[in-house]
Amino acid sequence: MNQSAKSYSPLQVALIGGAIATTATISLFGTAWTRGVRAALALQDSPKVIVDQVWQLVNHEYVDGKFNQQDWQATRQSLLSKDYSSREEAYTAIREALQKLGDPYTRFMDPKQFEALTSQTSGEVSGIGIRMEVNEKTQRLTVVEAIENSPALKAGIKAGDEILAIDGKPTLKMKVDDASKLIRGKAGTPIKLKLGRAGQTAFDLKLTRANIEVPTVRYTLRQEGNRRVGYIRLREFSAHAADQMQRAIRDLNTKKVDSYVLDLRGNPGGLLQASIEIARMWYNDGGIVKTVDRVGGTEETKANRTALTNRPLAVLVDGNSASASEILTGALKDNKRAVVVGGQTFGKALVQSVHELADGSGLAVTIAHYYTPAGTDINHKGIAPDIKLDLTEAQERQLASNPDLIGTKSDPQYARAIAILSNNNFAQPPANQPTRPMSRADSLKF
Structure with a gap:
């Protein structure tokens, strides 16, 4: 979208x-x-x-x-x-x-x-397109990543570059949030950074801010034994999530993956319509979600034969997988499209409407209750995974301190998902459900 x-x-x-x-x-x-x-x-x-x-x-x-x-x-x-x-x-x-x-x-x-x-x-920011952190060892503001198609990437900013000053203001002991406020600004406006790079003297770099699509989908191909696994991590259901998911699945399809792992752990929610569109990418027929308003009016949303793949699928969830994540998980589980692995999900089955008010403030109002395709009310309960596997505190700390281990064999929930996908095929829809590529028109039907 x-x-x-x-x-x-x-x-x-x-x-x-x-x-x-x-x-x-x-x-x-x-x-x-x-x-x-x-x-x-x-x-x-x-x-x-x-x-x-x-x-x-x-x-x-x-x-x-x-x-x-x-x-x-x-x-x-x-x-x-x-x-x-x-x-x-x-x-x-x-x-x-x-x-x-x-x-x-x-x-x-x-x-x-x-x-x-x-x-x-x-799903957009106006700035230069970098992710940054305060390096634990150097205590300096450091670039973690330059986002694709951003002014930062085009200007040659690299992971590991230290941001020494922003428009002449030194960043020593500056918090990431404070630095973000200085870097963000109206598209088309200039900004100057002083950067430090290993093996070079500090240098100034002039950039022009732009509107940047924030990546919310990360994916990679993993070779797990004799299986080619498409690993997709969805951080939130932003306005661009459906488009990004579509591109990820299509790209992994060209790489002939045998199965998929969809990681929704820590995903707090996002656009309801994005969760619906993404559900439709995984199966052709069946319900997705039912909403009920205050007068008992119901609306049911279903798949519409626009699936992009019928390969076996495992979904990873935890206690921070909420709302839109639960709609997607519930839809995949109830339709027997995926095996769900991890911890009990958050348990929020309420729909809000958000309004911009006359002075620029806003209001969120709960307008409906939602149910999974099987009619399950998950409010205050969450979704029980098919394979319950909670991480220990030590395992959580290890993954938090080493994010590169997430979605690898060192990640216990991912490892369990791979074992399940390697030993059965129940996460695959019937072979008589053909898939077709999703067109751009499909992806924009909101």
Whole structure:
């Protein structure tokens, strides 16, 4: 999906993840309504406009029509009877009102928090395209990777380069977050870095910021005994995740893989529609997810004969695999398309709608409950893997300190998946289900 979350006006997305998990939905409040609110805000510049906008959205959309036994009309009267000396005071009142609903996923975001959310779910950043860390040994800000097709990679920045200064500001003892704030900026604007590289004297490098697609899918071909295994790790379901997954599967198909391992461990969620599109890449027929709204209205989403492969598949999950990860895992498990290996998943089966408010702040509202294709409610329970294998604390520490070991034989959950794929074929769909390449038109049907 090439369209970023920010391109919707008004922005409205449906959340299914613990931290992010979003997808575009149809707004109950049209563009004209939002424009009207913005016009009112411009005329009044009153925090009460935002307060009432939040109340209206919850009143129209919240999944619990009884509002957790709260008198929601009385809540509105209370909110609007107050005089707010600042927007921050109004924000506090909004959060206090929402807290009474007893739903941590229905939440208010100030403009900075909302911008961070939409940036993350869009799958894009505006900057130079590097991942960096503070090196434990040198305590210097160090490049871990220059992202594909980024200004950094095109300028020759390499893993291991030390960032000594950003626009003349020394980075010694600077935190990664602080450095990121300096590096990010509007596409087309210039930035100058002073870099240190082994065997060379420090040098300056001028770059121009750009909008960069953040890689959320990592994949590789692994030779495991006499099997060729396509290992794919999906970090989150961003707006570009489906396109990236499609490219990964297609590339691995050309390499004649015998089976796949899809790693969803630590994946907190992402775009609901991305999880649906990715599920459709793995099987041709069967359900994916069912959602139920506050009046009992149901919507079922199914596969649409656009699978890219029918090779055996194992899925790796853990307690941090949430929401969109659970939709995908539940779909693959219930359709007997994959063997699921690892720990019990997080257990979040609620769908949120996210709205951009008139002053740039945002609101997430729980609008529906979802169920796996078999009708299972996983809320507060999670998905039980077919093969339960929890990592010990020592194993978790080893993988955390040596990320290159993830998805190798030194990774116990991956190793178990490989053993299962080598010994049976139940993770492969029936041979009478042909696959066809997915077209770009398919991938953009959101």
